[in-house]
Amino acid sequence: MTSTTYTSRVFSLETMDVPGGTETILRGGRHLFPLLPQAFAGVRRIGVIGWGPQGRAQALNLRDSLAGADIRVAVGLRPGSASAADARAHGFTEENGTLGDWLAVTADSDLVILLIADAALAAHHQEIFAALKPSAVIGLSHGFLLGHLRETGGGFPPGHGVIAVCPKGMGDSVRRLYRQGEDINGAGINSSYAVHADPDGRATDLALGWSVALGSPYTFRTTLDSEYLSDIVGERAILLGAVHGIVESLYTRARLVGDDPVAAYEKTCENITGPIARTISHSGMRAVREGLDATGRDVFDRAYTATYASAREIVAEIYDEVADGTELRSVILAERRLGSRPMSEIGGSPMWSVGDEVHARRGERDLPVEPFTAGVFVATMTAQIDEFAERGHPWSEIVNESVIEAVDSLLPYMHARDVAHMVDNCSRTARLGARRWGPRFQSAYGQIAFPAAEHPADEALLTAFETHPVHEALAAAAKLRPSVDISVS
Amino acid sequence: MTSTTYTSRVFSLETMDVPGGTETILRGGRHLFPLLPQAFAGVRRIGVIGWGPQGRAQALNLRDSLAGADIRVAVGLRPGSASAADARAHGFTEENGTLGDWLAVTADSDLVILLIADAALAAHHQEIFAALKPSAVIGLSHGFLLGHLRETGGGFPPGHGVIAVCPKGMGDSVRRLYRQGEDINGAGINSSYAVHADPDGRATDLALGWSVALGSPYTFRTTLDSEYLSDIVGERAILLGAVHGIVESLYTRARLVGDDPVAAYEKTCENITGPIARTISHSGMRAVREGLDATGRDVFDRAYTATYASAREIVAEIYDEVADGTELRSVILAERRLGSRPMSEIGGSPMWSVGDEVHARRGERDLPVEPFTAGVFVATMTAQIDEFAERGHPWSEIVNESVIEAVDSLLPYMHARDVAHMVDNCSRTARLGARRWGPRFQSAYGQIAFPAAEHPADEALLTAFETHPVHEALAAAAKLRPSVDISVS
Numbered sequence: 001m002t003s004t005t006y007t008s009r010v011f012s013l014e015t016m017d018v019p020g021g022t023e024t025i026l027r028g029g030r031h032l033f034p035l036l037p038q039a040f041a042g043v044r045r046i047g048v049i050g051w052g053p054q055g056r057a058q059a060l061n062l063r064d065s066l067a068g069a070d071i072r073v074a075v076g077l078r079p080g081s082a083s084a085a086d087a088r089a090h091g092f093t094e095e096n097g098t099l100g101d102w103l104a105v106t107a108d109s110d111l112v113i114l115l116i117a118d119a120a121l122a123a124h125h126q127e128i129f130a131a132l133k134p135s136a137v138i139g140l141s142h143g144f145l146l147g148h149l150r151e152t153g154g155g156f157p158p159g160h161g162v163i164a165v166c167p168k169g170m171g172d173s174v175r176r177l178y179r180q181g182e183d184i185n186g187a188g189i190n191s192s193y194a195v196h197a198d199p200d201g202r203a204t205d206l207a208l209g210w211s212v213a214l215g216s217p218y219t220f221r222t223t224l225d226s227e228y229l230s231d232i233v234g235e236r237a238i239l240l241g242a243v244h245g246i247v248e249s250l251y252t253r254a255r256l257v258g259d260d261p262v263a264a265y266e267k268t269c270e271n272i273t274g275p276i277a278r279t280i281s282h283s284g285m286r287a288v289r290e291g292l293d294a295t296g297r298d299v300f301d302r303a304y305t306a307t308y309a310s311a312r313e314i315v316a317e318i319y320d321e322v323a324d325g326t327e328l329r330s331v332i333l334a335e336r337r338l339g340s341r342p343m344s345e346i347g348g349s350p351m352w353s354v355g356d357e358v359h360a361r362r363g364e365r366d367l368p369v370e371p372f373t374a375g376v377f378v379a380t381m382t383a384q385i386d387e388f389a390e391r392g393h394p395w396s397e398i399v400n401e402s403v404i405e406a407v408d409s410l411l412p413y414m415h416a417r418d419v420a421h422m423v424d425n426c427s428r429t430a431r432l433g434a435r436r437w438g439p440r441f442q443s444a445y446g447q448i449a450f451p452a453a454e455h456p457a458d459e460a461l462l463t464a465f466e467t468h469p470v471h472e473a474l475a476a477a478a479k480l481r482p483s484v485d486i487s488v489s
Numbered sequence: 490m491t492s493t494t495y496t497s498r499v500f501s502l503e504t505m506d507v508p509g510g511t512e513t514i515l516r517g518g519r520h521l522f523p524l525l526p527q528a529f530a531g532v533r534r535i536g537v538i539g540w541g542p543q544g545r546a547q548a549l550n551l552r553d554s555l556a557g558a559d560i561r562v563a564v565g566l567r568p569g570s571a572s573a574a575d576a577r578a579h580g581f582t583e584e585n586g587t588l589g590d591w592l593a594v595t596a597d598s599d600l601v602i603l604l605i606a607d608a609a610l611a612a613h614h615q616e617i618f619a620a621l622k623p624s625a626v627i628g629l630s631h632g633f634l635l636g637h638l639r640e641t642g643g644g645f646p647p648g649h650g651v652i653a654v655c656p657k658g659m660g661d662s663v664r665r666l667y668r669q670g671e672d673i674n675g676a677g678i679n680s681s682y683a684v685h686a687d688p689d690g691r692a693t694d695l696a697l698g699w700s701v702a703l704g705s706p707y708t709f710r711t712t713l714d715s716e717y718l719s720d721i722v723g724e725r726a727i728l729l730g731a732v733h734g735i736v737e738s739l740y741t742r743a744r745l746v747g748d749d750p751v752a753a754y755e756k757t758c759e760n761i762t763g764p765i766a767r768t769i770s771h772s773g774m775r776a777v778r779e780g781l782d783a784t785g786r787d788v789f790d791r792a793y794t795a796t797y798a799s800a801r802e803i804v805a806e807i808y809d810e811v812a813d814g815t816e817l818r819s820v821i822l823a824e825r826r827l828g829s830r831p832m833s834e835i836g837g838s839p840m841w842s843v844g845d846e847v848h849a850r851r852g853e854r855d856l857p858v859e860p861f862t863a864g865v866f867v868a869t870m871t872a873q874i875d876e877f878a879e880r881g882h883p884w885s886e887i888v889n890e891s892v893i894e895a896v897d898s899l900l901p902y903m904h905a906r907d908v909a910h911m912v913d914n915c916s917r918t919a920r921l922g923a924r925r926w927g928p929r930f931q932s933a934y935g936q937i938a939f940p941a942a943e944h945p946a947d948e949a950l951l952t953a954f955e956t957h958p959v960h961e962a963l964a965a966a967a968k969l970r971p972s973v974d975i976s977v978s
Binding site for chain 2: 245248252255256309310313316317320321324326329330333334336337344345348349350436438439440442443444446447448451452
């Protein structure tokens, strides 16, 4: 069980009740920014390495939050990086000393935040480690590098703090909700933090300061290992991979019973990214079922109980393979193979061609929650929650990786673009994972779960859902962020 | 490149032309049985360990073939094995000294043929190795154990010959076609053979003798490594995994364009296991297209060229993961997980419920080859052929693992039962592989390949198919077996 208790010399902490105990949390907000210089004691220069979606969001948020402090944020890029122009357009320039070569910026920084792509990290971490100042702290937002080092028998360079602050959402959301925080204090994306190495005792407050500066409404503690597992599994399951499989299987099912493409899309994909995500975000998972009439609840119940077993089986398999290192090996093999054979895109699948028409109809009416779709989706979400709970993840991490990140960040993004866009455009590791596992959900649901939904619902599974400890954990987490407008323009 | 040339002190060998060179082959037949005692010199007792489909078939064939020789065939089973009764019913009994505990039979045998399930081999091979007589030869019909030893850092016990004779078909076919050979000399399932360790120079002729005694129409040489790779990849691709994915995706496609379930099944699954398999078996791959009219050929061409890229991408991924050991790790993880969570079955998928009705309609008319289905299937087959050729497999192995085993053994079996039955009842390693990879083909074909079939066919891909060296290799292999009735009653 991961320890979820911690103390801070800088920030006031709170205790949140979770099933089976409590977790320490730091509630964020702009009113804490005056404390940042204290949290960042010993850090005069922060180097954000990489200008992908996370790199950009974090560099901008940090610069804004630290505007009054005497702490410089610089961006480091690979030679010839295509991102240089965009970084300059956002005020990170060579002229003002806030843009440079990644190794040069690394060598000049007291906190080095590594936000380059996983494959680049795998290939270049040793050069980066070699460039570090003696007392520089290594910052990560993702546990991938730990998994990679473990798989390859490497390690972090001794003598350096190693901390992680992991926003539970896409870079786009991390920046957008931070800016909303100018009007609504506390808006943002939650983060977990982890201390992997702490040679001088500074690590916890530095990590907390980093998280507050990113605008995290609340920060909870985890370990790099736990973060890695929940993140890599989550993106293959309810955060992305399973979503793709779910919508493809449901869409096909709707078309097979005679729905035209637009109606089928509205009952399935649009329903998940729209009303179902919104309901869970505002009112929790049970509210999805409670909003249905008696007939709808019966359909939900059958779909839920028919889907749960298949979902749990696949999530367990994903987890085993991520934990074992097998999934990481397949990612590395795929990276090699993609050198010669580019990854195909899934955006050409028939269902995506009706996306535009469906988008155009938005606003004509409020789309009601479709009960079968809802049962399938909520069952998948619950299966992931249960698997993570069984494996000992902290409740904050469980609810963020299985619910909040989905309904507050990823699904709204998919609502604005579409699922295919997401699958074809997210991080490489996530893309590869979604392509491997999405079809497993699609197949199992189409072939096993949906036929089983003809049968009466399993009362024991329904009771387990109704009385699930996650609902309280989710409500407690919801209290810690304001109701922000999470729609993506 | 695997060496495919060999010599024998006992049997007359032939040379077969293959693309780029020649391969040595041994043409089999009952007329060779008098040579078996010479080939088996030094072997008085053969122990067949395991009574699964392969174990039963091989024990029976060996006993029949060696009936005149002074060589005893005994069967060794695990304590409490459920197979004992069936073995006794086939004349292997404790009373006549031909049935016993697996370690006891091992200790008593000069050639120990290990035909237990992969998981059991992984768990118990060390006990079995420890029981061997000093000069006993280890016989395998599958490269799995080599892969496992490599993955776990183990090895074969020094001083023992290690040979493999690998029938390119299911146990059921190995026995059934052998018995047809009583009437039609040379009927049987081809085998590859490999010599992994040969301390005393006997190994090649012993392996060839074993293969002749099994009734192999022809025997070609490979390595244990090459066999393992082609077999494990093949069962995840055209032999089983891809077949399942193909039929599910094609069936859905047919239903979506309005076909009723029976018509959809006949155009897809029934078409592959029936007329397409038969055409390839009798006349080769090009004959599938040649038998179509002009409109049909256009449909075939579009389906072929739209499917090829997706198929190749997935086969390459499967190959990488099998070669890397990653796939094997996932099999081992699944075995552990299945201890507590049984594998679900796919036979409940909607398409299988119409199987009975379709079977009942057989004989009413000859089902014509469906062009779209044929293009998709042949493209997948060709993709596997090309991947194996690129990776350096011998042509005999390529055509057996990619074509002959499919059309002469597996597809006829699926025609008699159904694909779902096969997926739910074959070897555990194959089941797991089919469940992992079948959905990849299903997804990619439904989402990427079929939409792409709207476009004009790619002439370069079609020309490559037309002029493919595999057609000659296949024709050469076909000459080496009689036309037997391969239908399964």
